[in-house]
Amino acid sequence: MRIDVFSIFPEYLAALDLSLIGKARQDGLLDVRVKDLREFTTDRHRTVDDTPYGGGAGMVMKPEPWAQALATALDPAPEGPARPTLIVPSPAGEVFTQKTAYELAGAGHLVFACGRYEGIDERVLEWAGEHFTVRPMSLGDYVLNGGEVAVLAMVEAIGRLVPGVVGNPESLVEESHSDGLLEYPVYTKPSQWRERPIPEVLLSGNHAKIARFRRDEQLRRTSERRPDLIAKLDPSTLDKADKAT
Numbered sequence: 001m002r003i004d005v006f007s008i009f010p011e012y013l014a015a016l017d018l019s020l021i022g023k024a025r026q027d028g029l030l031d032v033r034v035k036d037l038r039e040f041t042t043d044r045h046r047t048v049d050d051t052p053y054g055g056g057a058g059m060v061m062k063p064e065p066w067a068q069a070l071a072t073a074l075d076p077a078p079e080g081p082a083r084p085t086l087i088v089p090s091p092a093g094e095v096f097t098q099k100t101a102y103e104l105a106g107a108g109h110l111v112f113a114c115g116r117y118e119g120i121d122e123r124v125l126e127w128a129g130e131h132f133t134v135r136p137m138s139l140g141d142y143v144l145n146g147g148e149v150a151v152l153a154m155v156e157a158i159g160r161l162v163p164g165v166v167g168n169p170e171s172l173v174e175e176s177h178s179d180g181l182l183e184y185p186v187y188t189k190p191s192q193w194r195e196r197p198i199p200e201v202l203l204s205g206n207h208a209k210i211a212r213f214r215r216d217e218q219l220r221r222t223s224e225r226r227p228d229l230i231a232k233l234d235p236s237t238l239d240k241a242d243k244a245t
């Protein structure tokens with residue numbers, strides 16, 4: 001998978017050189033290219049913003065540097081019908097979920113446009129629609145100062161699902177949101193820590209009972225912390241809970 005990221009703070013994306021994603025880049029599983037939007041300006045001051053038409057506080061990102069930058073993500077022209085997907089972090093976007101991460105992990109080429117200031121001139125997204133599948137994307141209902149933090153989160157969530165990136169694909173199966181439920185609590189040595197024991201069933205060696213305990217904990221946690229997810233559950237998920245015995 002090829003991932004292009006454009007930002008006026010490319011150093012923000014240095015975290016993508018580290019850990020799992022960094023190793024996937026070294027192994028050639030992910031081709032991540034971070035570029036400074038200012039490289040695509042033409043004036044002496046490398047200007048990327050200007051005042052908003054209609055007035056109001058703050059500045060808006062100029063369209064031309066974005067069009068010049070995004071055009072470089074179209075080279076070489078994408079083979080076949082697949083258009084790159086342009087993800088534009090925005091509080092006004094669709095909410096990014098694990099389902100979105102799985103969907104995008106199957107894409108061949110993702111492009112991320114990190115906005116700053118009050119955002120990017122809307123005409124950029126209109127123009128981009130001729131060349132990309134454009135998806136304004138929100139991390140959640142809170143406001144950041146720019147798109148970089150959102151891109152770090154999305155690239156990690158998507159990249160780890162690309163085959164080969166995570167050493168043991170089994171670990172992707174029983175994690176939060178993989179089946180619509182929150183994950184069960186985990187414990188490790190010592191079995192008694194500051195007078196706190198671990199749930200006895202985990203020492204029983206009875207795999208059926210352990211599976212039942214874990215499923216029950218997933219359901220308990222989800223109904224306590226995220227009742228909204230219970231309502232969305234696929235009925236088969238609840239059947240599975242009964243079968244985990």
Ligand SMILES: Nc1cc(-c2ccc3cc[nH]c3c2)n[nH]1
Binds near residue numbers: 090091137138147
């Ligand atoms: N979920 C979420 C996204 C954002 C976001 C994304 C891009 C920009 C650019 C300027 N401010 C921004 C905020 N805030 N919250």
